[in-house]
Amino acid sequence: MLSDWLWNRETGDVCGETVLFTESESAVLAFPAEEVTAVYNPTLGAVYAEGRDFRLEQGGRVLRRLPGSTMPFLTRERLYPSPERAVLFPDEGANAIGSASGSPTGLVCFDRADFFARHQVSIDYRTRAPFPAIPAADPAKLPKTRKCLCEKKLLDIAFIGDSITDGWNSTEKVGVAPGQAPWPGLVTERLSRRTSCRMVNGAVSGSGSAFGVEHLEACCREFPPALLFIAYGMNDLSHLSEEGFGRNISRIVDAGLAKNPDMEFVLVSQMSGNPEWDLTPAGKDTVFARKLRQIAEDGGARLAYAPVNELWHALIAGKRFLDVTGNGVNHPNDYGHRIYAAAAASVWD
Incomplete structure (x- = not known):
C-alpha cells in the first residue's frame, strides 16, 4: 500500500x-x-x-x-546567513532564523514558502536493499473504524495538530508544482478509497498540545468525528517534559470521549527538527514518540499509534535534515509529508 x-x-x-x-x-x-x-x-x-x-x-x-x-545547490553563506545579510523570522521575507547555537553564525537558513x-x-x-519494516496494523485496534470501512458507511474524521498538520510546507500549501497535498489530505484520500469520508482539519500553526482540546472543540462545531488524528509535539519540544506532553494528549482523548463515547483516536508521532536549531533539541522527538506509544498501548482498542518517528529516523539515517525539510527548521517537504501519511495509514492498512 x-x-x-x-x-x-x-x-x-x-x-x-x-x-x-x-x-x-x-x-x-x-x-x-x-x-x-x-x-x-x-x-x-x-x-x-x-x-x-x-x-x-x-x-x-x-x-x-x-x-x-x-x-x-546551496552555498555555506546561504545555509548559515551572516547577521549583516539576514532577514530574520518573523519578517515576511525571512531567509534566516535565530536560536541556532549549532550554527557558526547563530543563524540557519529558513523560508516560509517554496x-x-x-x-x-x-x-x-x-534498490535491492530491504525497506524498513513498518509494524503491521493491529486488528484489535480501531474496531469501529474497521467496521465502518468494511460496511462502507460514512466515516467522519478530523485532524488536530500544529503547522505540519495544517499542511506546511507541502507544495499544495505553498502553491507551487507539483501541488502535492499535505499528509492529512493524503490520508483522507486513502480512506476515501474504502468508504465515503467527511473531513475537517482543525490544526493551527504555531500551536502545541496544550491547545488540543480547544482545537477539538472547533472541529466538533462541524461534526463530532468518529476518528480523530492527534498530531502535536514539534512546538512542545523545547519546553514540555515527557510527562507534561502525555498529560495534554490524555486530556484531548478524554475531551473527545466526552463529545462522542464511540470516538477512536490515532496518536501521530513526529519527525525530528533541525539539530542545529535550539527549539528542536535532538532526541526529544523520540521521547515524545515513546510516550504516545505507551498511551496508545494502555488505552485499549480505541487508541492506535502511528509510527512517524520510527519511519522518519529509518529513512533519514545517514541523510541530512536539509534533504527532507520544507522550511529549514521544523517542517517536512513533500517527501516528509508522504512519510507522515504512510505511517498514519499503517494503523489500518
Whole structure:
C-alpha cells in the first residue's frame, strides 16, 4: 500500500526521495541504488541527466553533482546567513532564523514558502536493499473504524495538530508544482478509497498540545468525528517534559470521549527538527514518540499509534535534515509529508 508514496517492495523502486546539494557536491540516498531511473525537480520542471549533471558513487549510496551541472545547490553563506545579510523570522521575507547555537553564525537558513522545494532534487531509483519494516496494523485496534470501512458507511474524521498538520510546507500549501497535498489530505484520500469520508482539519500553526482540546472543540462545531488524528509535539519540544506532553494528549482523548463515547483516536508521532536549531533539541522527538506509544498501548482498542518517528529516523539515517525539510527548521517537504501519511495509514492498512 505504500508503493504510491515511498516505495514498491515487490520491484524495489523508490519514489521521489529528496536530497539537497551543498558545496560538498554530494548527497546520500536512503538505500544503495542499483539504478537511478529519474532525477528531477518537479517545482522547477527540470530533469537532470546522468553523466552530465550527476553520477552515482560509493556503491550506489551517494549521488555526486558534476561540475557545470544545472542542479541547484546551496552555498555555506546561504545555509548559515551572516547577521549583516539576514532577514530574520518573523519578517515576511525571512531567509534566516535565530536560536541556532549549532550554527557558526547563530543563524540557519529558513523560508516560509517554496525555497527548499526549488533547491531540493527528487530521485527515483531501484534498490535491492530491504525497506524498513513498518509494524503491521493491529486488528484489535480501531474496531469501529474497521467496521465502518468494511460496511462502507460514512466515516467522519478530523485532524488536530500544529503547522505540519495544517499542511506546511507541502507544495499544495505553498502553491507551487507539483501541488502535492499535505499528509492529512493524503490520508483522507486513502480512506476515501474504502468508504465515503467527511473531513475537517482543525490544526493551527504555531500551536502545541496544550491547545488540543480547544482545537477539538472547533472541529466538533462541524461534526463530532468518529476518528480523530492527534498530531502535536514539534512546538512542545523545547519546553514540555515527557510527562507534561502525555498529560495534554490524555486530556484531548478524554475531551473527545466526552463529545462522542464511540470516538477512536490515532496518536501521530513526529519527525525530528533541525539539530542545529535550539527549539528542536535532538532526541526529544523520540521521547515524545515513546510516550504516545505507551498511551496508545494502555488505552485499549480505541487508541492506535502511528509510527512517524520510527519511519522518519529509518529513512533519514545517514541523510541530512536539509534533504527532507520544507522550511529549514521544523517542517517536512513533500517527501516528509508522504512519510507522515504512510505511517498514519499503517494503523489500518
